[in-house]
Amino acid sequence: MPRLIHLNGPSGIGKSTIAQAYVDRHPGVLNLDTDRVVCLIGGWQDTFFRTFQAAQLLTAAMAGAHLRTGFDVVMPQLATRVADVEPFEAVAAECGAEYREILLTADKSVACERFAGRAATEDAVTKGIDDVLWERGGTAMVEKIHDQLTAYLPQRPRCVVVPTGGRAPEDTYADVVAALGAPVRGR
Template identity: 60%
Template structure:
């Protein structure tokens, strides 16, 4: 049975890195990065939240279509509200797939450090559009608020699987995701 593997977690935790590792090591898997889809929508930089809503609709359709081929979808996407994922859960069901939410967690100080390193590091171009949105939204203050929202959200998701990433390398985090998928 195919799976829609939703890698949830705060900015800078490693969702995109783990999704790419998964895709590289599993033939036929779609790496469905909604943030990348959003960046394909004209005007996204001026009105990110409208583009995000449209991007999610497109991503839901893409996920369902790909799952119907019998292949997995891995989706690195922060969500902190149930209504943000209901469409993906329904797409998995319609596509004859299992929806699996795996949340990569990190302590706040480490999250802020990882984000700062990401915007200055070698992968800066890959995430630049989202990093600019976060920076315009308040940077560390926004990230801390997102962390709090995610923590509260986890209390409503007893079936999600949690991977604490503090002290783990990307390979170790990937191994935990494989174990929990």
């Protein structure tokens, strides 16, 4: 049964890094990052939140198309409201796939440090998304997201929490794979 693996967590926590590691070690898996999809839409920097809604619809459609081929989808995407994940749960169900949510987390101070540490990134998509967050308060926004995730988690009893604070990406990756019940493949 294919799976839609949702890696949730605050900006800078390592979702994209873990998603890429998973895809690199699992042939056929689609790394479907809504942040990358939103950047395909012209003018996204000026109308981020409106454009993001369209990108979520596109992401859900892409996830469904790929799940129907029988392969997994890994989706590194922040979600702080149940309404944000329901469309993806529905797509997975429609495709006969399993929806798995894993929350990557760390103490609020660590999450803020990681986000602030990305300021020097050369990746245009990450920089563009981070610019939107910095315009809305930067680390204060990450603190708010952290609080929203804390309130969100009790609503998601099947969500698996994987701590990332002070850990190497390989250790976090191994915990994610273990949470999925899959063997850890190559390092």
